[in-house]
Amino acid sequence: MLPIETTQTRVITQFKRVIAADQLSQSYIFAGPAGVGKMQVAQWLAMRLFCLNVQDGSPCGECAECQRILSHNHPDVVTISTEDKTIKVDAIRELKQEMSKSGMEGNQRVFIINDADKMTTGASNSLLKFYEEPVANTLVILLTSAKNRLLPTILSRAQMITFLPADASRIEASLVDEGIARNVARFASRMANEPAQALALAQDEAFNAQLTAVDQLLNKVAKRDLEAFIQVQSQLLPIAKNTTDQAQLLTLIALTYQLAMRHHYQLNEIESGAVNALSQQSGAQLADQTAAVLVAQQQLDQNVSFQSDLEQLILKLIG
Structure with missing residues (x-):
């Protein structure tokens, strides 16, 4: 097939x-x-x-x-x-x-x-x-x-x-069948509208580097670990040097919160990493944090400095 x-x-x-x-x-x-x-x-x-x-x-x-x-x-x-x-x-x-x-x-x-x-x-x-x-x-x-x-x-x-957008869960399943790790497949399938695009994204080294960095960052955020600020400088800025990469990184953060929210209300399967860690918070906290990510995405569209935008976001998420 x-x-x-x-x-x-x-x-x-x-x-x-x-x-x-x-x-x-x-x-x-x-x-x-x-x-x-x-x-x-x-x-x-x-x-x-x-x-x-x-x-x-x-x-x-x-x-x-x-x-x-x-x-x-x-x-x-x-x-x-x-x-x-x-x-x-x-x-x-x-x-x-x-x-x-x-x-x-x-x-x-x-x-x-x-x-x-x-x-x-x-x-x-x-x-x-x-x-x-x-x-x-x-x-x-x-x-x-x-x-x-x-x-x-x-x-x-x-x-x-x-044509309607393909169901993300079906794309995810097709990626797993291609040998893509489940976590990578989950994110790639929700950032592309069809299998070929999702597969290309899942196999992209830059995408995988961003996904790993975001997972580490938000794990620290979930623990209210101030080292998250250090990670912005040491890991995130070097892999988000242009507006396309910056927008993709913020999209990954937003998607992590969306999955965490679904997991919090038991709408997802078993999750791991930052998704699971964030989902342990209250629904109100997750809603506030998701709103903060949306503001950060809007500010990036308005040409706010990416470093400043991201640091302000981390401050809101930890606070």
Whole structure:
């Protein structure tokens, strides 16, 4: 089973039924927040159409066809993706030229437009001609996190599939299956919307260093140990030198308190480390401390010095 099947079960099940009934549409819009697995489902769908070893309605993910799709090397699965602010009309014209050709290795062709909301008006109008004169055995999938930016005429002619954020517990389980330590999996799964992002985060050395440092810091905070201030200088500042790392570190602190709060009210499984230590406090204390972390996150967004912000936070948490 491919990981996306466990995190977007509802969407995958829907497509299995549609394909089994031979009712696949020619165009879909995959709409939902960034990172929920829209591209992974698009690839799953392409693999399902080309797979040489379909099992129980799912592509195997291992045959030559599936592997070429996963590595973006399949000639009949074309993806448009750009780092630019817009997808211009020339890109869509080239795509339409590709659509007019027969499949290089079969009848079916799949075209995926990532961030379709980036299409200019000219590009969108150019794509409309596909809907007016659809090409047989051609599947077009538009991925977007801002469906309201798509032309109403496109919205009305493609079938909308709405993606919801994957359940964190399922992502956590998939990470553990990949050999990730449970504690790391728990945090990574709650800081990413889909398994691939969570796995990359869980395997990132910088993330793991921050997670360890935060756990040590908050263990000291739970004991009202003033050495927590020393740790800010000695361990935290060196691993949070830019705004991205600083925001991530504060997010880890906030998430630790969220898990501690859930554990305090017995909503979590057995916890260890700082989560368990913090959860021994009263619910009122945890609520006040969680609010203090939120203020620290807001101050960071307002360009307050990170060192000053963190030291003030520790003072509030210990006090």
